[in-house]
Amino acid sequence: MRKLAALAALALAPLAARADEGMWTYNNFPSQKVEQAYGFRPSPEWLKHAQLSSARLAGGCSASFVSPDGLVMTNHHCAHSCIEQLSTGEKDFVKSGFYAKTLQDEVKCPEIEVNQLVEITDVTAEMNKATAGLEGQQYFEAQKGAMARLEKACQTSDALRCEVVTLYHGGVYNLYKYRRFQDVRLVFAPEFAIAFFGGDPDNFMFPRYDLDVSFIRVYDGGKPAQMKDYFKWSPAGVKEGDLTFVSGHPGGTSRQLTISELEYQRDVALPERLFSLSELRGQLTQYQKRGPEEARHSNATLFYVENGIKALKGRFEALTDKAFFQSKVKDEDALKAKLGQDPQKAKQFLPAFDAVARSQATLKEIRKPLRYIEQGGGFQGELFHHARALVRGGEERTKPNEKRLREFRESALPAVTQALFSTAPIYPEFEVFELTFSLTKLRENLGADDPFVKKVLGKKSPEELATELVKGTKLADPALRKHLWEGGKAAVDASKDPMIEFARFVDPDGRAIRKRYEDEVEAVQKKNDEIVARARFEIEGTSTYPDATFTLRLSYGSVKGYQENGKYVKPLTTIGGAFDRATGRDPFALPKSWLDAKPRLNLATSFDMATTNDIIGGNSGSPVIDRNGQIVGLIFDGNIQSLGGDYGFDPAVNRAVAVHSSALVEALDRIYGAGRIVKELKGQK
Template sequence: NLYKYKKYTDVRLVFAPEFEAAFFGGDPDNFTYPRYDLDITFFRVYENDKPAHLDHYLHWSRTGVSENDLIFVSGHPGSTGRLRTMAQLEYLRDVEYPSRLETYKRRINLLKNFSSQSEENARIAKEDLFSYENSQKAITGYLSGLQDKEIMARKQAEEDKLRADYKTKNSAAPDPWQEIANAMKVQRDMFLPLTYVERLRGFNSDLARIARNLVRVTEEKTKPNEKRLREYRDSNLPSLEQDLFSTAPIYKSLETVTLADSLAQMQDALGRDNPVVQKVLGGKTADDAAKDLIGNTKLDNVALRKQLYQGGAAAVQASNDPLIVAMRAIDPDARTVRKQFDDQVDSVERRDGAAIAKARFAESGFTQPPDATFTLRLSYGAVKGYTENGKHISYFTTVRGTFEHATEHGNKDPYELPESWMKMKSKLNLSTPLNYLSTADIIGGNSGSPTVNKAGEVVGIIFDGNIQSLVWNFVYDDRMGRAIHVGSRGIQEALRNIYGAHALAQELLGTKASTVTKMKDGKKRNP
């Protein structure tokens, strides 16, 4: 398929609530329900220094949703594995996911220890800690689905049926399921070097990743476009350059700690005598090597990164920056395992996966959609609660419930509401719905997706799913799995009666973008 996108590069923040309101309940409530989060942000896109003019846009619902309403979700779901073979699922269950969870646990403990040392440490580690805790819960949910005997039996039966049908119609052709199973055996054997060296689990550092990209991209650009590694082809260079030249802060104190821990983990996994371990550590401890690499690198200087990139392979080869030197040293080892993966695993999965997809389409037609790939998808479902352990779970929560939830947990982090909420409690309509559930088919990547009703009006924004929805990565089951939305009525209530953003609230309901509001300092500004 061919997709066309319009890119806006002038994007300005209009409104964002406090972290404590957007992520109320923190990691303990993540992937759970009931929820009480105002997890929203509004931006405005500009063209020629003016708000972009859009002929087509979604109108805002004044009434929100009711139980059993039909709703639609448009978004970019990241990836699913519903069409994977049993061999691929078993690889994830037995190798990939357990290894990831072990690493997440290790890194979460590391970051919590780092954060406990000072308020500044806690601040700079906060985003990474949230990311790992979020991933830990997600992968735990995925793994639980693959460990569910009923789900796996269902997947096995589906594969057996399709495989038998394929063999009947293609008796002379190679068995694509067996080809993929063979590839999975290869990937199991190469898992450690692939993960720690090529995919850089042993180098948990933004600066190390930047060094790898500089070493690789400057070499790859000397080759014809079609001969390059996929991530360094011309179509991917704009996003790579944006990443390389980002001015986002990099904290060396955190980088030193994370790199040291990952180097130690790699040493444990690959062994002290492994060539890559020896090249990087050079007889030093992981702690000392990390201090040397991060302490002496200058790659936190964006101007230097641009200079190396523009200087090409010659400049990178001549560089004596310790991280560049380290990445140059291990690149032959990394490329060897990458070539084996590309030739014996990835290419097999692509080729034989396509053959299986064609067979599945011949059997099922459009009744089974392709796996998610971050491209635009339209999902649908019903606004609906569910029953868990004999208890009915309501399809919506209220603003009142938010305050009650905070009180139940002693108003302590992560259940401490921001001051803005506490000050305005008496002004709020506490019965206003805040979050609600639906059976819309979503997955990671759908966060921020608009939810619309039959009239095409915005009735909410996707921000999460409950723990039972995580198995949707492999099989959709709406008995208990639910998507979680921030409701349009709750958003309006918060904008008006907590944050005083009346102009923005009115604009969402149809007032033109040129509407301005008078601020306390007497100046007029766009909302």
């Protein structure tokens, strides 16, 4: 409750960023504020080097380049999909860990893509010109078309990835150009038992004793990619009070949403999502009891579900705190009052708040068919996902680039084909489980008498239909998927594969509800959020940072403890503390490698640390660097107080949680014998 009260106080303060708050874009970083607070001013050269040394995992995580030979550091849970996909019942790398002793032993990940941000261009004028004076569907189509044109002109080869990024909810548009790496190979991963030590009970908690790390390598032309910019390793790490920077890709925040948008999250979206995930967790837990192989290939899904429940619960508790929410209402009322003092501004800006509210009312009305028919809630599983990609990809690629669904624009196709041609194993039993569960939820939420439900199920039960589709399809074969993709619309239309036919059967319904959402919700919301953003610009300009958008941001802070329940929580733990915390029983069981290595370890070595850096989901895998631009840690979590950080930041108790750089080297060297990696990190031959 102290956390929520603090958030309430912060929301009532001036709108500009406070203290160590802020997920700043690299082209608007407040170097002067850092100098005032910590006596260090990052230079343009320092910032450019940090930008180019940072990396993004396109699937939703952050990372960093840590050697000139393309070595990349990220979290174990960020590379978990690769580790699991490379595992078998006989060689479970999730359980036992993985280490490539030589370069030749590094194994290609089926689906991971790594991006390096190389250029940021302001395209606000071009985007505003394209949408000037337009409303509704015309606005949406013009915006989508302008984005597609700018991205296509930028992306001159598949080695690049270009994205138009909406900042300040439409106040600014930037074009981000990335260098794209799709040949990514696994180098090192510890055992899951230490990568997620403490399990769900310790998730989003501190103190922590967790080695949540993986190393991968990017290749170019079959050889390790040569990187001019990369982060060097700090010889000493950091101690309490030291300045820290986190360079990563926060996924999304909602600190600048209108009250009607927050009300929709509080009253509709978050409760429904929490209930749904809780049901899925129960079903997954039962599925895992079928046998060790079932448990192995569903572990990642269960991990992400449990993580999602805890994260969303924190957001929900923040929005349901009356004092905090009322402070957000007062903040918006104050903004409206300032605008209302000028009749011209009142006419220009105030109607946008009502328009956004109407879009949220429409979203509430259509949310269930949108989620269960179009957004995948009713058709879970890799096989259906592949089938829909083939059906829609065949159709969309016959259209002009600017008229396509966004996920099939030219600049997005390399990511689509990487997933579609993936050699990752598909488990039929798990596919039946996922599709059965989602079809059951489809019927439950839309109703047994709903015409679409009747169309889909007919006289069959969800399990009967799921079993029939999964057992009948041949789409588990990546060669077939590649053949259909390359054959285009004609090949897909001619296919008699039951999963393809099913995806084709439900596609018109999905497109119809999507069109209504785009025309009546998304277009209205984007257009009027942009107007609200411009209203804020009248007051703030760019003195504050935009909401997170899974684009590269830099935050600053320090290694610092905090008060919790009347006690001081120290910001650093030690390796020795992990042995003290271990019980020998999951999830507090240390792996055998750690128990065997205990006599060799310096138990006083710093293990995990807490900092005041402002982060959110998506920052997982972000490097923590010092004023010299050297690696001092690896972000993997936040504390429980940080879960309300989607809506506000409290420097008193919000903490980012990272593995200390000293622990990383100690473990690699003295536990895993990974001297090859240690030498590479330290720049030794």
